[in-house]
Amino acid sequence: MNKEAFHFIREHYAPARVCLVGLSDPLYELVRMGQANITPDHERSKWNHAFLLGEQRGWLWWKRTYILESDFHFSFRERQSIDGPLESLLEKWCVDSIEHACVLGMPLTSEEEQKVLAKASEIAHDKRYRYPVRGLFGTLWAMATRRLQRRNIFDMKYAIQCATYVRMCYQAIDKDPLANSTDDISNTSPERLWQSPSFTVRHEWHRPPG
Numbered sequence: 001m002n003k004e005a006f007h008f009i010r011e012h013y014a015p016a017r018v019c020l021v022g023l024s025d026p027l028y029e030l031v032r033m034g035q036a037n038i039t040p041d042h043e044r045s046k047w048n049h050a051f052l053l054g055e056q057r058g059w060l061w062w063k064r065t066y067i068l069e070s071d072f073h074f075s076f077r078e079r080q081s082i083d084g085p086l087e088s089l090l091e092k093w094c095v096d097s098i099e100h101a102c103v104l105g106m107p108l109t110s111e112e113e114q115k116v117l118a119k120a121s122e123i124a125h126d127k128r129y130r131y132p133v134r135g136l137f138g139t140l141w142a143m144a145t146r147r148l149q150r151r152n153i154f155d156m157k158y159a160i161q162c163a164t165y166v167r168m169c170y171q172a173i174d175k176d177p178l179a180n181s182t183d184d185i186s187n188t189s190p191e192r193l194w195q196s197p198s199f200t201v202r203h204e205w206h207r208p209p210g
Contacts, residue, residue, distance in 0.1 A: 005101045006094035008205040010065060012103040013053055016116040018166055018177075018199070019067070020047040020190050021093045022100035034140035035191040038148070046100040046206075047190035050163040052120050053103070054087060065090040068120040070165040072131040084131050085124040085165055098207070102194060105201030112173045119172035123165065132159035139187045152186035163188040 009019055022032060028048040035045035051069035058064050070085045094101075108116070123129055132138075138154035139161065141147075152159075160168070167188050170176055177196040178188065193199075 001091055002094050002096055002098050002207075005098045005205055005207075006090065008203075009053075009090060009094070009101055009103060012201075012203045013056065013065060014105055014113075014201075015053065015055065016108060016113040016169075017053045017103055017105040017201070018193060019051055019053055019093075020100075020102040020104070020194055021049050021098055022046040023048055023093075023095065024097045024099050028097075031136070031140070031190075034143060035189055037143040037146070038189070038191055038195075040195075045189075045191040045194075047102070047194055049093065050166050050190040050193055051088075051093070052116065052166060052169060053090075054117055054120070067092070068117065068124055068165075068169075070129070070131050070160050070162045072133055084129045085120070085126075085160060087121070087124055100207070101205040103201070103203045104193065104196075104199035106175065106177070106199055108173070108175075112175070115173050116169045120165070120169045123160070123168065126158075128158040129160050130156075130158060132156060132161060135159050135161055135186065139189060142187045143189070148183040148187045150187075151184050155186040159186070161186075161188065163190050163193055166193060 031048040033044045051067045054066040054068045056063045056065050067088050134154040135152050138152040177198040
């Protein structure tokens with residue numbers, strides 16, 4: 001585990017804040033490269049995944065930080081299959097290959113924080129939702145062809161990518177961070193969340209070079 005990234009995110013923790021991460025694994029590199037069409041400098045994005053910071057449970061220094069996300073993962077070794085929204089532990093993304101991390105927030109009341117997390121939990125417990133792997137490539141295609149304003153070509157009723165999940169949860173309190181964007185919600189990306197001026201709290205961590 002990358003303890004530096006882990007402690008950075010914990011330092012800036014608040015319920016319902018948005019966390020972005022960028023990993024160097026091949027599939028995640030593809031996602032970061034695909035977003036180069038929408039970055040300000042047209043270089044690859046730093047970000048490949050977005051999730052919400054959920055509750056902290058435990059006692060004093062034994063507290064663990066839970067996250068709410070939409071993800072797809074299958075492992076023969078771990079005999080584990082993940083497909084869609086779920087609750088996980090922060091440690092899941094603080095792996096050795098992490099290169100970038102960002103915590104984003106906006107002024108929220110305690111009631112608004114709880115409403116965001118309640119919506120996230122509601123979706124996570126709805127077994128109809130799935131992470132659309134084809135939809136991910138549909139978004140990359142929309143970026144390449146500059147058609148982000150159109151519905152994802154692989155979108156389905158209960159398809160929900162990671163950044164779409166975050167956006168839907170904030171819509172529950174009428175504070176969509178991309179309310180002024182022309183991007184269709186089915187094409188929401190981590191890079192667009194990072195670009196949103198709605199997030200007035202912004203903390204970034206980057207792995208030192210070398």
